[in-house]
Amino acid sequence: MKKVQIASSSFQDNAKIRNALLENFSQPTTLLSGGLLFLVALCAIFAPLIAPTNPYNLAVVSIMDSRLAPGEEMFDGTVAWLGTDGAGRDILSAILFGLRTSLLVAVCSALIALIIGLLVGLIAAFFGGRTDTFLMRIVDIQLSFPAILVALVLLAVLGKGIDKVIIALVIVQWAIYARTVRATAIVERRKEYIEAATCLRLSNFRIIWKHLLPNSISPLIVLATLQTAHSISIEATLSFLGVGVPITEPSLGSLISNGFDYILSGAYWITLFPGIMLLATVAAINIFGDRLRVLLNPRLSK
Amino acid sequence: MLAFVIKRVIQSILVLFIMSLIVFSMINLVGDPVDMLVNPESLPEEIDRVRRDFGLDQPVHVQYWKFLTGAISGDLGNSFIFGRPALALIAERFPATLELATCALILAVSVGLPLGIYAGLNPDGWGARIIMGGSVLGISIPTFWLGLMMIIIFSVFLGWLPVSGRGDTANFLGIESSIFTLDGLRHLILPAINLSLFKISIVIRLTRAGVEEVMALDFIKFARARGLASQRIIRAHLLPNILIPIITVLAIEFGTLIAFATVTESVFAWPGVGKLVIDAIVNLDRPIVVAYLLFVVTLFLILNLIVDIIYAALDPRVRLQGDRQ
Numbered sequence: 133m134k135k136v137q138i139a140s141s142s143f144q145d146n147a148k149i150r151n152a153l154l155e156n157f158s159q160p161t162t163l164l165s166g167g168l169l170f171l172v173a174l175c176a177i178f179a180p181l182i183a184p185t186n187p188y189n190l191a192v193v194s195i196m197d198s199r200l201a202p203g204e205e206m207f208d209g210t211v212a213w214l215g216t217d218g219a220g221r222d223i224l225s226a227i228l229f230g231l232r233t234s235l236l237v238a239v240c241s242a243l244i245a246l247i248i249g250l251l252v253g254l255i256a257a258f259f260g261g262r263t264d265t266f267l268m269r270i271v272d273i274q275l276s277f278p279a280i281l282v283a284l285v286l287l288a289v290l291g292k293g294i295d296k297v298i299i300a301l302v303i304v305q306w307a308i309y310a311r312t313v314r315a316t317a318i319v320e321r322r323k324e325y326i327e328a329a330t331c332l333r334l335s336n337f338r339i340i341w342k343h344l345l346p347n348s349i350s351p352l353i354v355l356a357t358l359q360t361a362h363s364i365s366i367e368a369t370l371s372f373l374g375v376g377v378p379i380t381e382p383s384l385g386s387l388i389s390n391g392f393d394y395i396l397s398g399a400y401w402i403t404l405f406p407g408i409m410l411l412a413t414v415a416a417i418n419i420f421g422d423r424l425r426v427l428l429n430p431r432l433s434k
Numbered sequence: 435m436l437a438f439v440i441k442r443v444i445q446s447i448l449v450l451f452i453m454s455l456i457v458f459s460m461i462n463l464v465g466d467p468v469d470m471l472v473n474p475e476s477l478p479e480e481i482d483r484v485r486r487d488f489g490l491d492q493p494v495h496v497q498y499w500k501f502l503t504g505a506i507s508g509d510l511g512n513s514f515i516f517g518r519p520a521l522a523l524i525a526e527r528f529p530a531t532l533e534l535a536t537c538a539l540i541l542a543v544s545v546g547l548p549l550g551i552y553a554g555l556n557p558d559g560w561g562a563r564i565i566m567g568g569s570v571l572g573i574s575i576p577t578f579w580l581g582l583m584m585i586i587i588f589s590v591f592l593g594w595l596p597v598s599g600r601g602d603t604a605n606f607l608g609i610e611s612s613i614f615t616l617d618g619l620r621h622l623i624l625p626a627i628n629l630s631l632f633k634i635s636i637v638i639r640l641t642r643a644g645v646e647e648v649m650a651l652d653f654i655k656f657a658r659a660r661g662l663a664s665q666r667i668i669r670a671h672l673l674p675n676i677l678i679p680i681i682t683v684l685a686i687e688f689g690t691l692i693a694f695a696t697v698t699e700s701v702f703a704w705p706g707v708g709k710l711v712i713d714a715i716v717n718l719d720r721p722i723v724v725a726y727l728l729f730v731v732t733l734f735l736i737l738n739l740i741v742d743i744i745y746a747a748l749d750p751r752v753r754l755q756g757d758r759q
Contacts, residue, residue: 273449276686276738281693281730288715288723289460365576369697372578373712388579392701396597400586407579415574422570 165419172413176231183225188380215401217390223401226387227409233383234410237294238364241301246356248302249309254340254348256310257317268314274307283366287375297376301363312355317348357421361414368410384410442742446735453731454505454724458498461720501724510728511721515714520725524707530600531706534698535691537626539684542633547680549634550641551668557646565638572635577694581628581701588624596621598703625702629695633687640683644676685741689734 175182215223256267274282286300320326321344329339368385370376372392377383379390384406391402492500504511510521553562589597600621648654649672657667696708703709707726714722 277731277734278690278693280697284696284715285457285723285727289457361574365574368576369578372576373697373700374716385576388582392582395582395586396590400590403579403582403586407576407583410579411571411575414576415571418570418574 159423161419162423165416165423168412168416169420172231172409172416173235175228176235179228179232183222183228185222185225187221187226187229215399215405217387217394217402223387223405226382227384227406230382230384230387230406231409231413233294233377233381234364234367234385234413237297237301237367237377237383238360241298241305241363242356242360244298245302245305245359246309246352248306249311250313250345250349250352252306252310253313254317254344257314257321257348258336258340258344260318260321264314267310271307271310275311279304279362279366280369283370284373284375287370292375292378294377294381297367297370300370301366304366305359305363308359309352309355312351313348316351317344320344320347354421354425357417357424361417361421364410364414364417384413439739439743442739446739449735450728450731454502454728455498457724457727458501459494461723505728510725513714513719513722515717515719515722520721521729523710523722524725524729527705527707527710530704531692531695531699531708534622534625534629534695534704534706535688537622538630538633538691539688541626541630542637542687543684545630546634546637547641550638551645551672553638554642554645554649555668557642562642566642569635569638572631572638575631577628577632578697578701580631581625581698584624584628585701595624600705625698625704628701629691629698632694633691636687637680637684640680641676644679645672648672648675682741682744685737685744689737692733693730 180186217223217226252267252271256264283300283304286303287296290296290299326339326343329343334342364384367376367383368388371383371385372389374389377386379386382390387406388403388410391399391404391406394402501511508521509519512518513520513523516523549565553565556562585597588595600618654667654671657671662670692708695704695706696712698704699706699708700712707729711723711726713719714726
């Protein structure tokens with residue numbers, strides 16, 4: 133009986149999402165941002181295949197090519213469409229490789245934070261009482277400080293490195309997921325199917341895992357999308373401030389930071405192009421996430 | 435009310451204490467500041483002398499105890515680099531940050547509020563679409579990159595405005611600020627716009643959401659039915675109702691402005707606390723990092739407390755006992 137109910141409710145959810153997506157796929161904003169997002173993901177995944185040069189192969193990079201303007205020809209005959217940086221690396225290739233690092237950090241941290249937040253939120257909603265008050269108090273305190281500040285401090289302590297940036301971003305983000313999950317789960321918790329499951333003496337673990345979790349997860353889809361954009365931004369900012377990803381494995385942020393040294397000499401392309409890529413990625417995710425929020429929220433759809 | 439405030443103050447002090455413990459113990463795990471302080475070619479005796487002078491030869495818990503007893507009497511230690519009290523350095527730099535954050539906040543409200551109201555009142559018009567599109571862009575655009583682009587356009591190519599620094603300041607009514615001199619204003623304008631852009635977008639979105647929600651309510655319909663001019667409906671009925679949540683949010687946002695000033699200050703070499711702490715992180719100047727953190731944590735706890743009190747005072751539905759549900 134309960135199985136049927138759960139199966140049908142999650143089926144309805146899926147159908148609702150699918151219908152909403154299909155119906156709105158004709159909208160230009162959704163199509164454009166979704167398409168851009170897809171393109172960016174493809175670029176990041178296939179960077180080593182499509183990049184004209186390998187910017188981190190020291191045997192290929194030549195100092196002779198340093199600070200070429202966009203469109204000039206490099207020493208070995210390749211055209212640097214977006215120019216080269218101070219060390220003679222092709223900006224276009226550096227952007228494609230940097231995008232890879234940026235997306236890797238953002239997606240990994242968003243996923244790990246989502247899992248931790250999900251667990252905390254479910255536990256708080258299921259057990260209620262003191263556990264709930266205690267966990268949500270931690271969440272409140274954590275969320276009263278801006279993400280950039282917390283991440284900055286953590287990295288000042290942890291040091292540089294991709295793994296450390298991911299750890300910092302997870303710590304910064306888990307609380308927002310926990311709060312969102314708890315809000316949904318606490319409503320689900322009071323519904324009859326949970327009561328039924330408790331009467332059947334199912335273990336707490338089983339109730340949380342099999343019944344509460346599947347029904348509390350849908351608001352997280354939108355949140356995870358928007359948070360990914362947010363963490364790309366934070367990572368870039370941290371790398372720009374010199375506490376994020378080291379220059380040996382550059383992200384878009386460290387590329388821009390690298391170009392900071394050359395802006396006064398007029399070599400604008402070293403900062404301009406990685407920044408446009410960063411902006412396009414973050415904006416595409418934000419717009420797509422925003423559309424998704426409107427589509428999935430029955431209260432907002434007219 | 436009093437019981438609520440006392441409870442929150444005690445809680446805040448507890449948070450502050452735990453933060454100091456975490457920060458102090460974590461920051462002692464990384465790097466040896468002595469390496470930064472002495473010439474690597476110094477004799478071992480010389481290195482030992484420096485270590486003793488700064489009290490770095492003692493175990494961490496002894497260092498923490500010394501720090502804690504000092505902190506209670508307002509002494510957060512001397513900066514390793516400047517050799518002066520860390521708290522004095524922060525107090526010296528804070529007015530610059532405060533000035534930047536205040537200007538950004540004023541900009542955010544004076545630009546964001548009218549645009550948000552316009553977009554909320556004409557939700558389907560082209561103007562609203564452009565405003566809302568702009569606000570998505572404003573939220574997505576990385577602050578530091580925008581700052582760099584502003585320097586490239588206005589300082590490097592056009593040469594209109596200075597690249598960095600704070601410029602002249604003047605004293606007016608006891609406030610030392612750069613808004614009272616032309617040179618100071620020229621230095622201030624780019625960083626202030628840079629810092630405010632994200633907040634402008636947030637204010638636009640908040641205001642529009644508030645306007646759309648309130649305009650659908652019965653008392654607005656009633657005001658319309660009474661034949662009031664739309665100007666009057668906006669000023670007397672709409673504004674008071676949307677301002678409360680916006681003001682509450684802005685009080686918290688002011689804290690994040692001060693935190694985000696770190697980024698803008700680094701781009702424009704603005705001599706505020708943000709720049710100070712970034713340099714301190716790079717140079718392993720522990721006392722400054724710890725002092726800055728405790729300073730900011732205190733600032734946030736106070737701001738949050740004020741917001742909670744304002745909120746409770748304005749909205750009787752909010753229960754003060756910290757009781758959820």
